[in-house]
Amino acid sequence: MEFKNVTKNFGSFTAVSDLNLKIYRGEILGYLGENGAGKSTTMKMMANLLRPTKGQIYIRDNAGELEQLTSRSKDRLLNNIGFLIENPAFYGDMSPRAILKYFGELKGYPRDRINDRVEEVVEMIGMTKWIDVKIKNFSKGMRQKIGVVSAIVHNPDIVVLDEPQTGLDPSARLLVREFIMQLKDMGKTIFLSSHLLYEISEIADRIAIISHGKLVAIDTLENLEALGKLSVIHLELSTPIEEVPTFIPSIVKTIQPYLGEQRKTVVFDNKTGVIKIPFDGNPEHQSMILKELIRQGLDILEFSVPKAGLLEDLYIEFVNKRQEEL
Amino acid sequence: MSDKNIILEPKKFEGRFYKALRQIWNTMKFEWQRKWSSLLAMIGTAILIFVLNLVIEVLQLNRGGELAATASEYAQSYMGFISLFIYIIGCTFVGSIIVEDFEKSTGNLLFPKITKERLLIGRFTARYIYGFLALLTYYTGVTIITFIRFSVIPVNLYASFLWAAYYLLAVYAFVALFSSFFKRTAGSVIVSLLSLLIVFTMVQSILQFTGITIEPLLFLTYYSNIITYTFNMPEERFQELPFGPPSNPDAQTFYRWITPNELGAGIGLMVYTVVLLIAAYIIYEFRQSKGNM
Numbered sequence: 355m356e357f358k359n360v361t362k363n364f365g366s367f368t369a370v371s372d373l374n375l376k377i378y379r380g381e382i383l384g385y386l387g388e389n390g391a392g393k394s395t396t397m398k399m400m401a402n403l404l405r406p407t408k409g410q411i412y413i414r415d416n417a418g419e420l421e422q423l424t425s426r427s428k429d430r431l432l433n434n435i436g437f438l439i440e441n442p443a444f445y446g447d448m449s450p451r452a453i454l455k456y457f458g459e460l461k462g463y464p465r466d467r468i469n470d471r472v473e474e475v476v477e478m479i480g481m482t483k484w485i486d487v488k489i490k491n492f493s494k495g496m497r498q499k500i501g502v503v504s505a506i507v508h509n510p511d512i513v514v515l516d517e518p519q520t521g522l523d524p525s526a527r528l529l530v531r532e533f534i535m536q537l538k539d540m541g542k543t544i545f546l547s548s549h550l551l552y553e554i555s556e557i558a559d560r561i562a563i564i565s566h567g568k569l570v571a572i573d574t575l576e577n578l579e580a581l582g583k584l585s586v587i588h589l590e591l592s593t594p595i596e597e598v599p600t601f602i603p604s605i606v607k608t609i610q611p612y613l614g615e616q617r618k619t620v621v622f623d624n625k626t627g628v629i630k631i632p633f634d635g636n637p638e639h640q641s642m643i644l645k646e647l648i649r650q651g652l653d654i655l656e657f658s659v660p661k662a663g664l665l666e667d668l669y670i671e672f673v674n675k676r677q678e679e680l
Numbered sequence: 681m682s683d684k685n686i687i688l689e690p691k692k693f694e695g696r697f698y699k700a701l702r703q704i705w706n707t708m709k710f711e712w713q714r715k716w717s718s719l720l721a722m723i724g725t726a727i728l729i730f731v732l733n734l735v736i737e738v739l740q741l742n743r744g745g746e747l748a749a750t751a752s753e754y755a756q757s758y759m760g761f762i763s764l765f766i767y768i769i770g771c772t773f774v775g776s777i778i779v780e781d782f783e784k785s786t787g788n789l790l791f792p793k794i795t796k797e798r799l800l801i802g803r804f805t806a807r808y809i810y811g812f813l814a815l816l817t818y819y820t821g822v823t824i825i826t827f828i829r830f831s832v833i834p835v836n837l838y839a840s841f842l843w844a845a846y847y848l849l850a851v852y853a854f855v856a857l858f859s860s861f862f863k864r865t866a867g868s869v870i871v872s873l874l875s876l877l878i879v880f881t882m883v884q885s886i887l888q889f890t891g892i893t894i895e896p897l898l899f900l901t902y903y904s905n906i907i908t909y910t911f912n913m914p915e916e917r918f919q920e921l922p923f924g925p926p927s928n929p930d931a932q933t934f935y936r937w938i939t940p941n942e943l944g945a946g947i948g949l950m951v952y953t954v955v956l957l958i959a960a961y962i963i964y965e966f967r968q969s970k971g972n973m
Contacts, residue, residue, distance in 0.1 A: 398788075401788075401791065401792040402791070402792065403787065403788060403791055403792070428795075429696075429699075429795060432792050432793075435792070437788075437789075437792040439788035439789075439792075440785060440788055441785075442784075442785050442786060442788045442789045443784035443785055443786060444786070444789070445714055445786065447714065447717070448713065448714060452710070452713055456706060456707075456709075456710040457789070457793060459702075459706040460703055460706055460707075460793045460794050461793055462699065462702070501789075504789060
């Protein structure tokens with residue numbers, strides 16, 4: 355799929371500006387942005403719920419050719435895509451079985467097998483015993499799970515999920531995350547939007563960051579890291595928290611050669627006991643810092659480079675740059 | 681999480697026409713499931729109106745009133761609430777037909793799967809069939825009671841039923857138009873009902889006093905008269921009625937069209953239905969989902 359110079363205006367307000375984005379077969383592309391950044395607008399344009407003010411959207415057709423999405427071609431091109439846009443309200447008086455069966459049938463899933471298919475996808479999200487219960491009795495999280503499977507009931511090759519984990523409790527979030535990974539293992543292409551950095555960093559192959567309607571970065575997390583020239587080691591010592599500050603000067607001295615062009619410094623959180631050590635992201639340097647710290651005789655409890663925290667820093671960096679441009 | 685492997689289905693290719701028919705049929709089946717309780721409510725309303733008419737008739741007979749002279753006149757006496765019943769059916773089944781997709785964001789689920797025209801055709805047809813069944817229930821009651829009283833079923837009763845069903849179609853189209861541009865189902869239902877019950881009648885009454893003698897074919901509610909008058913179609917459909925005491929030389933006259941004729945009603949209702957439905961569809965098609973990002 356490809357977005358080419360796509361812009362969407364609502365009156366004088368530009369929701370998406372000159373978006374160029376490619377999504378490759380079999381990948382999970384995480385689409386990251388703050389609330390109101392333009393994520394849902396992008397996905398709605400892809401689902402043809404909104405029409406771009408400028409630019410074109412291309413989707414690969416059955417013959418393998420990229421074809422422009424228009425009102426005329428949408429019926430055919432969207433056939434192989436499953437969408438979950440925002441938090442849709444389901445018909446409260448209907449059961450998941452009836453709704454999913456309808457959606458599957460609309461997309462041409464074989465009639466004689468649709469019941470089995472519905473049971474199968476509902477089982478995937480662990481809601482088998484709720485399959486014939488009216489949706490008005492469901493919690494928000496349960497509705498959201500039904501929303502996610504509604505996107506795949508017809509077994510599409512491409513799945514577009516707009517904030518699928520919003521409003522879910524941690525266990526449900528984990529379930530959805532595993533579910534998305536399962537879809538990837540099945541070879542599906544997934545376009546996933548979220549403002550939850552951790553969820554994106556855990557599963558996305560590439561990450562696109564959108565801010566105020568403008569795509570500010572797109573690449574793998576590793577390449578974004580290199581681009582941002584930023585990584586942070588989380589170090590925790592088994593030493594009592596009160597004594598940790600005495601080690602900070604020697605730690606600062608140790609990492610100086612590996613800071614690159616950054617002017618950041620070591621930060622100690624006296625509540626959690628975690629020391630955040632910035633460095634240039636080079637894995638060799640990471641290893642050398644560890645060796646040096648051990649050589650200094652520090653009693654290390656934890657030494658890690660968490661992806662989520664990194665993505666958070668990168669995200670803020672890219673978004674701040676965009677805000678400076680505006 | 682189940683570790684059950686999902687079998688990839690071969691993609692089924694089908695013609696555009698067949699696909700459209702299949703999706704319309706799927707939508708109809710789904711709508712019938714969704715609107716089942718509304719159908720039961722409308723059948724209940726039909727029975728209630730019928731019983732109400734029956735009670736009025738029994739009370740009149742007990743007070744020394746006479747039974748209608750013919751089966752046709754008798755059946756006609758049951759048509760007093762038929763327009764109101766049709767409006768209730770129309771608003772119940774069609775008030776939400778378009779607006780619900782935007783009000784509850786269900787369009788976000790549906791529009792990527794089915795085109796709006798197929799969705800509208802499927803919904804409209806399914807809901808019309810349910811409305812038709814509710815109407816049929818009422819007429820069945822009238823037919824049975826007429827047969828019990830007179831041992832005959834007047835042919836005009838069938839004609840009245842067909843006009844009622846035809847009028848229902850136009851009312852559906854009218855309510856669908858309101859549903860296409862309102863933001864809430866409640867708004868669409870209330871304004872449709874008020875327009876049908878009050879606005880049209882009020883404007884028509886005002887026109888009667890202004891001396892305009894043109895047949896009010898532009899007023900949807902005017903067509904409802906044929907449902908009742910088909911039992912006894914007047915020779916003169918246009919009336920000039922003096923207003924005030926006959927001795928007064930300056931007495932005003934007001935003009936009244938009683939009912940459209942069959943040809944006028946046939947064409948008028950068709951034009952009404954087609955134009956309103958097309959207008960509703962065009963608004964639906966160009967109405968985009970909420971612009972929140």
